[in-house]
Every structure is written in structure tokens, then in C-alpha cells.
Amino acid sequence: MAYKKSKVQQFIFPKTPTGVDGLDEITNGGFPKGRPTLICGGAGCGKTLLSMQFLIKGITEHNETGVFMSFEEPSDDLTLNVKSLGFDIEKLKADKKLVVDHVRVERSEIEEAGEYDLDGLFIRLGYAIDSVKATRVVLDTIESLFAGLDNQAILRAELRRLFHWLKAKGVTAIITGERGEATLTRQGLEEYVSDCVIVLDHRVIEQVSTRRLRIVKYRGSTHGTNEYPFLIDEDGISVLPITSLKLDNEVSSEVVSTGVPGLNEMFEGGGFYRGSNILISGTAGTAKTTVACYFANEQCEKNEKTIYFAFEESPQQLVRNMRSIGIDLQKHIKKGTLQIHSSRPSLNGLELHLLTLRKLIREFEPTTIIIDPISNLITVGSEHEVRSMLVRLIDMLKAHNITALFTSLNKQTDNFRPDLAEESVSSLVDTWITVRDMEGIGERNRGIFIIKARGMGHSNQVREFVITNNGIELLDVELGPNGILTGAARQSHKFKKTMSDIKLQNEINRKDREIERKRKVLEANIEALRNEFESAQEELSILKATEELQEKLISKKK
């Protein structure tokens, strides 16, 4: 990995892949090649398994042969122990890929008289290495020697010699050690002569146990310094890096539809960005699951593989409930585009949940996942742990360009902006939609609004929506004198509006008639005046004619 990552021409510290899922990422490529690595930790924290996995994966994946020198468990026990994890040591031994040598040092049988050294061990180890040309060596647990032999001075000197000898041999070695009280190991020696030190830990916090791993030292290389939780399951050990070292995942500008009619229009782009993560929060019964199912349905319709993690409902229940609002999830399940995984969050620790997610993502390769609800995970871990898990989850999803939709239940008691009381994941998500109750005048209505949408303009309105047998329907915005109206207020407002509309129409009609009447009166007046004028004209013209006649007569007389 580290090989690929380096952009500039520079010296790359030679490393050997660890074979442990995730550990290569933290160590930037693996254990130091050709050098000894110390793995220490208390009882039962997975030292033997980790080292065995290192050998076996080396053989199966990198074709590097190995030697396992066990000081504690006889070879047969070891074979049996790791068989349950799917590792077949016997076969590898038969194929001359692996040598397992059990070194038994029994204090009761051995007496010491005089000076000695551990040449026997060196020769056995050398013989084992040469017989299969091993490049990977494990010594588990070297401290047993201190329990079996008395002369500490010799042992310490010989141990130091062993580390140098391993280095000279050029094998990549893992040495395991029990954890000491003040120092990393009991003898306080190994950590100084190793080139890389990894501490394993197994802690129980609030009845939930978590295994953790930390790189204490790594000569000549950068490494992640945090404590990383790891898991042991049927496939061996996997480490979950808390956060990727970088935030450099690719982003997509493609937009996927929300599936809810009307909600798309609230986003300027018409939906969510592919590969973004969306949080739907709200109090109980605000249709978070419904919105989530709508999205799942929409994605399945487009033949996008979708995984739905339901922490509250069984798949059957979910399918039935969604059918009641006209969404058929069953057909997607049958077609294989949808998987519903139901489990109680308390079934596993957080880490195992994350790993399950991770595995399913790897196997099923979905483009969409839905987690309903993430707030339930709080019951498993503390808020801090949940957050750290979600960060890792989101990182992982981003890296795979998977669109993720989470729902989150808010506590009803949070009076102060219940929509914002979040598991502090709010800063992690790209898009945040809140569905909320809007109570008033004896009824409850559902409203949906967008709190944030990174990189996309969005509506600032609280939209009311109703759920009918046909599904979700976002209602048009109804503006009243005091803002947006919902529910009964919306209806009464509508009614009032209709009434006033009719009244207005009547008024207009009345006015029209009034005008008509006025016009008629005016016209009548005009007619009367004209008649008057005509009669006056007539009279005047008669008078005029008479006068003219008289004039004629007078002139004739002259």
C-alpha cells in the first residue's frame, strides 16, 4: 500500500505485509522487512493468533514460507486452536511451507550447573529456517525461557543476541511477549531491541469488551499512533483503523433521487450526491423509517444494490409495514438488489457491528446502505465510542463511494430544538434532513426540512407531508398571515380563503352591475338632453323662418 501511496520519489522503507486486515494500513505497509517485531499484551489478547495469521497469510497470499517456534503450546494444540479459524497448519506443514517447532523448557526437569548459552535454540531455529527457506519467523512466547531457566543474566544476553541473529538472518520476525507491569514486557528488554513494537490490549468497559492494538514504536517509518480496535472472528484478526490517515477519497457529482416525491425539489440538484451520507433525524413516529425505505426503494428500482440494516424491525415486519403505504420491498429482495439485515444492537459490541458492515460491503458491494437507526447503537457503547465508530464507518463508506442514509431517533425530552440534539454525528454527515412533529390546536402534523446539504442549495421551508395508503406526499406550502400553515389550520385557512374568494367575486359582480346601471342612467340622460336640444332647435328654426318671411314681405312693400 505504502508503495502505491508515495507520490514523490523517495526512499521507501522495506516492509512485509502483515496479512492482518487493516494492520497494513496503520503500519503503512506492514512489519519492517528483515527485522524483529515485538507483539506484547496480556493473556488472551490474541498475540499467538496474530503471529500465526502473519505466517499463514504470508504463505497463502505472498508465498513466503514461515517458521513458528512455540514455547507454550505443543504443535498439536496449536494446530487445533487455529483450525477453528480456518487455518490448516497440517497441510502447510506437509507442503513444506511451514515448520512448527515446540520448544519445551520444563523447570522441574532441568538443573543448571555452570555456564551455558542458547545455542541449541539458535541451531534449531536456524535449521527450521533453512529447511523451508523461511522469510517469516515467529517466536511465541520467548519469555517462557525466563520461567524455565534460572540464570537471568545469561538469558538477557542471549535474548539480545537472538534479536541480532534474527536480523542478520534477514528474516521478518515476530516475537511475542507477556505484558509487564511497568514496562511493556516482563523483562523490559525486548521492546528496546525490537524495531517495531505493537501492544495488544483487551479491556472491558461497561461490560463490553473491546480489543485494541497500538503501535508503540516503529523505527524508520511513520505509523498510526492511535489505539485501534480489532476483532477476532472466524476469519482471524482484523484491525479497524479509526480514521484513515488522509481524507482524499474521490467524490462524485452524480445526483441520486431521494425517492420521495417533492423532496427532490427541495434540493437544488434534485437529490443527494452519490457517495454522500445523509442523516434523517426526528423524534419517534415522524416517519424516518418510511423516508429511508422510500430511498431504498428508489435505489432498488434503479438496480442499485442496497443493504438495509434494521436495528428495530425484522425484515418481515419492515416489508409488511412498507406494503401498507404502497412500497413493495419484497420484490427487490427477491430480485437480489436489496438485503435487509436485522439484529438487535446489543447482540454485538460496536466493533463487531462495524465489522459486519464492512464484510457485507465487501461481499455484496452495495452502492447504497441504510442504517436504521444509528441512535440505537448508543445502547451498546458510550457516545464517544459510537462517534468514533461512525467516523470510521463514514470513512469506509466514502472510500467505497457508497451513498449512506442513517436515521437517528431524538429524545422526546429535549425541548430545546429537539431536531438538533444529535449524537454529534451531525458534523460528519453531508446532508441532514429533519422530520419533526408540529403540534398545535389539538393535532400533530409532520414536517420535513433540510438542515444542511453540503455543496447543494436547498429549500429553507418546513414542508408538511402526509402519509396515506399511497405513500408520502409533500404538500404545497400554504402561507398564512402568520407564516406557514399546517394540518387543520391549513384546511381552515383554505376554507376561509374560498369563502373570501366567493365574496370577492360577488362584490366584483355587484360593482359590474352598478356600473351598468350608471351607464344606463347616463345614457337616458343624454337621450333626454338630446331630445330637448332637438325641440329647441326646431323651435328656433321656426322662429328663424318666420323672421325671414317677415323680412321678405317688408322689402316687397317698399
Next chain:
Amino acid sequence: MDNSADENSTAKHKFILFVSGMSVKSGHAIENLRRICDKHLQGNYELDIIDISRDTEQAVAHQIVAIPTLIKTYPAPRRIIIGDLSDQEKVLKILNLSE
């Protein structure tokens, strides 16, 4: 004490000594062992010296870790002593040969 001496005289002691090449400690161990045996067993013993640098498989078979290692195979009980056997008294005590 006499009893054990009698036993020793009748039964042959059998030893295997594991050494590694020509190391100083190995040399010392061989010397010391021969001296003890000659003195206390009057030559009535069998000694195998195995050089594990050449005969590595024997080291695995006998669970050898430290060099030199002396294993007394007969008479019972089987005893394992590591070191160059310079602490003669301790060796005698362990081998049950002390007077």
C-alpha cells in the same frame, strides 16, 4: 550411601551430552564430565556426545535449548543438566553420585 555406590558399580551409567561445534563451553563440559565420571564411576559409563551443529534433528528430538546440555538416560530418574558442569558438587548431587 554405600548402596548407591554398589548400584553404580553394577549398572552402567548412560549419558548424552549435547554440544555445539567447538565452543569453549562445550569443551569445558566434556572435560568436566569426563573428570567426574572417571573419578566417581571408575570408567563404568557410556557417553554419547552429539554435536547439534551437525546433527540438528537430535536437538529437536531431545528438546535442546541450551548448550551444553547433559542428559542422564540411565539409571532412572532421567535428569537434564545444562551448563558447562563446572559446579562439580552440584553435578554430583544432581546425578546422585555424591559420597
